[in-house]
Structures are given as C-alpha cells and as structure tokens.
Amino acid sequence: MTQNWGMTIPFYDRSLSKAQDLIAELPALGYTDVWSAEVNGTDGFVPLALAAQWAPQVRLGSAIVPVSTRGPGLLAMSAATLADLAPGRFVLGIGASSPAIVERWNAGTFAKPYARTRDTLRFLKRALAGEKVSEAYETFEVKGFKLERAPKTPPKIVLAALRPRMLRLAAEEADGAITNWLAPADVQKVRAEIGPDTELIARLFVCVDEDTERVRETARWMLASYLTVPVYAAFHDWLGRGEVLRPMHEAWAAGDRQAALKAIPDEVVDDLIVHGDAATCRARIKEYVANGLDTPVLAPLPGAMPIDQAVRELAPEA
Template sequence: MTQNWGMTIPFSDRSPAESRDLIAELPGLGYTDVWSAEVNGADGFVPLALAAEWAPGVRLGTAIVPVSTRGPGLLAMSAATLADLAPGRFVLGIGASSPAIVERWNAGHFAKPYARTRDTLRFLRRALAGEKVSERYETFEVQGFKLERAPRVAPRIVLAALRPRMLRLAAEEADGAITNWLSPEDVRTVRAEIGQDTELIARLFVCVSEDAALVRETARRMLAAYLTVPVYAAFHDWLGRGEALRPMHEAWAAGDRRAAVKAIPDEVVDALVVHGDAATCRARIREYVAGGLTTPVLAPIPGGDVPIDQAVRDLAPEA
C-alpha cells in the first residue's frame, strides 16, 4: 500500500474558516490526507467540503460520523454530496459512537452497535451505488430510498473498530478500519485481526513538547475522558491494560474524577500519546507505520512548545 500521512481538521485552536491557509499548505508539506471528526465541535462533512477546494489532491475522510445520529438516507445524501465534490478522494468513515453522543447529546437510540454499524454499511453500499433500496435490516427498515444524484465515484467506506468482531467486519465487508488511542505495539495486535491487505487508519494525538510532565498532565485528562467510556475500557482490557487502568476505573466509578486522572500511569500516557521534540515525534509516528499502520492521522495537542501551525509543519513527513 502507498504510505499515507494524514492531518486532523479543523485544527484545535481555530475554526474551520480560520484553517484555510494552513490546510492549503498541507499538500506541499507532504500530507496526503485530511480527516475530520464529529463529537461536539465541527460536524464531519463541512470541513472536508472546504478542504476539497483549499487542498486539491488530498484524500478526505471522516473519522468518524456516527451511524445513529442521522437517518440512513441523510447519511447517504451527505456522503454522496461530498463524493461528488471530490470524486475518488472521499472516504466515508462510520462507527457506532457512544451512548453519550448518540443518546444524551442527540436524543437518539444507542442499541446493538455492531448490528447498526453493519446494517448501515450494507445500506450505504447499495444507496451510494445508485440503487433503490427497500430493505428490512436487523436495526432499521428503509422503503424505496434512492439518491436523486448518486456520486460518479462511490466513496470507500471504512469502519471504526476496536475489537475483533468489528475489526473482522471492517476487513470482510468494508474498505478499511479506523482505530484510536493505541501504541505502536498495539497496532500489531489490531493488524493481526484484519490481515495485511486491509487499510488501517488511526488518529495519533501528538504534542510537540519536551516538557514531559506538562504533556502528561494534559494527556491524562484526555485519556480519562476516553478510556472510561465502556467501549474504550473494553478495548484496553483486550490490549492488556486492564490492571494498569483499574485504579482509574475504580476512582471514576466512585465519582472521584481528580483521583481517576491522577491514577493513569506515566507509562500508559507515554504509550498512547506521542510527545517530545518534533524529530522524536516523527520517529515515534514511524514506529506506528512499522507496526502496520497504513494511515497515521495526526492530531496536534495545543499547549506544546510550539504553536499548532508550526507543529503541523514540523510533523510533516518531509520536514
């Protein structure tokens, strides 16, 4: 596979509109991809639509949009629109997301996450190919949906996948897998579930700073917010960090958020967050690639020794 080198957009210190100049620099720096996210900031599609014009030639991907916060037809329409803006350059990343995002924030219903993701994938394959879909799936039913304008080039579809069952679905029915919060050594564990021919994408959180204590303080708060989500807790149990993270989980369950953050060991932070000077960070990213990661998607963390725009430049593969 061709080695990719991606960047998360929009950048954490500015709005999508304010990101224009830096996004336009990315191709010249050697970045091949830009990937959006969708949590409680920018939506997953608009930043990519902007980047399609600002950075011609780069691949555009969502990592990820949830399958339960939009209806199947609306998700197909959004994907088709972006696929038409950037024919052959758009990758639709979808995933189950979490109960907090789906239910508490979006008034949706988080149930049967594996089946809902599988059913959405199967529906999107047909809809984005221009078919009229009337189908009763396990988790929803669609009657007579057909895109008014199917994309000239249907987008590739990749799945957010953290454990063997979803990873195998990604390898067998999708065009790749997206994962998150893992070490270079963990990449080998994940790769073993999907084989060598499946694209593996991961967002890597990076802080260009030699102040390890400050980075760890910032990173612990991020990790506590993620690793206490049940799906991530199960992921790290599977990866073998259950005992190391047990004190964090116990403190969190007791309602002591401060103690939970403090309980995350340095070695876990250092395994899951890339930090150091720019050369050290680039070398660490290449360890992920050597372990089997096809597409590293960098997410610079603010608060390092250099501002975000300089970190983006310093972390480029051609720096």
C-alpha cells in the same frame, strides 16, 4: 499500499473559518490526507467540503460519523455530496459512536451498535452505488430510497473498529478500519484481526513539547475522558491494559476525578500520546507505520510549539 500521512481538521487552536491557509499548505508539506471528526465541535462533513476546494490534491475522510445520529438516507445524501465534490478522493468513515453522543446529546437510541453499524454499511454500499433500496435490516427498515444523483465514483467506506468482531467486519465488508488511542506496539494485534490487505487508519494525538510533566498533566484529562467510556475500556482490556487501568476506573466510578487522573501510570500516557521534540515525535509516528499502520492521522495538541509550526515540523518531508 502507498504510505499515507494524514492531518486532523479543523485544528485545535483555530476555528474552521481561520484554517484555510494552513489546510491549503498541507499538500506541499507532504500530507496526503485530511480527516475530520464529529463529537461536539464541527460536524464531520463541512470541513471536508471546504478542504476539497482548499487542498484539491488530498484525500478526504471522516473519522468518524456516527451511524445513529442521522437516518440512513440522510447519511447517504451527505456522503454522495462529498463524493461528488471530490471524485475518488472521499472516504466515508462511520462507526457506532457512544451512548453519550447518541443518546444524551442527540436524543437518539444507542442499541445493538455492531448490528446498526453493519446494517448501515450494507445500506450505504447499495445506495451509493445508485440502487433503489427497500430492505428490512435488523436495526432499521428502508422503503424505496434512491439517491437523486448517485456519485459517479462511490466513496470507499471504512469502519471505526476497536475489537475483533468489528475489525473483522471492516476487513470482510468495508474498505478499511479506523482505530484510536493505541500505542505502536498495539498495532500488530489490531492488524492481526484484519489481515495484511485491509487499510488500517488511526488518529494519533501528538504534542510537540519537551516538558514531559506538562504534557502528561494535560494528557491525563484526555485519557480519562476517553478510556472510561465503555467501548474504550473494553478495547484496552483487550489490548492488555485492564489491570493497570483498574484503579483509574474505580476512582472514576466513585466520582473522584482527581484520584482517577493520578491513577493513570506515566507509561500509559507515554504509550498513548506522542510527545517530545518534533524529531522524536516523527520517529514515534514511524514506529506505528513500521508495525503495520497504513494511515497515521495526526492530531497536534497545544503545547510549547504553536500548532501551525507543529503541523509543518511533523510533516513527512520535514
């Protein structure tokens, strides 16, 4: 597989409306991909639609769009629109997301996350191929849906996957797996579940800053907010960090946020956040690649170096 080098858009320090010039610069810097996200900022599709015009050479991917915040038909329509804008260059990343995003923020139902993701994948493969779909899946039923204009080139579909069952689904029925919050040494364990031929994509949080203590202080807030989510807690149990993260989980459950932050060991922060000078960060990213990561998707964090400069200095051709 050709080595990819991705960038997360939009950037942390600017709105999408002010990102055009930097996004347009990415191909010349050697970035092959841009990947959006969808939590509580921009949605997963609009940034990619704009990037399709601003940087027409790059591959576009969503990492990820939840399967329970849109109906299956609407999700198919959005994917078809992007596939039409960027034929052969759009990758639809979908996943279960979390109870907070699905239920508390979007008034949806977070139930049977594995089955809902599997069912959505199977529906989308048929719908995006132009089929008329009438099917009673385990988690929803579709009656007579057919895209008015199916894309000439259906997009590849990749799954957010953190543990063996979903990773195997990604390998067996999708076109790749997306993961998050892992160390270089964790890649081999994830890769073992999907085999050598399935694309493995991961978002890597990178802070170009040589002030280690400052980076750790900021990173602890990010780590606590993610690793206390049940799916990520289970992921890191599987990766072998259950005991070392237990004090953090206990303090968080007790409502003591400061104690939870202090309980995250330095080595965990350093494992999961790429930081240091630009050369050190690039070398660390290459460790992920050496261990089996096909597509690192960088997410530069605010630090001593301005983000636009960090984007340039983290490029593979820097």
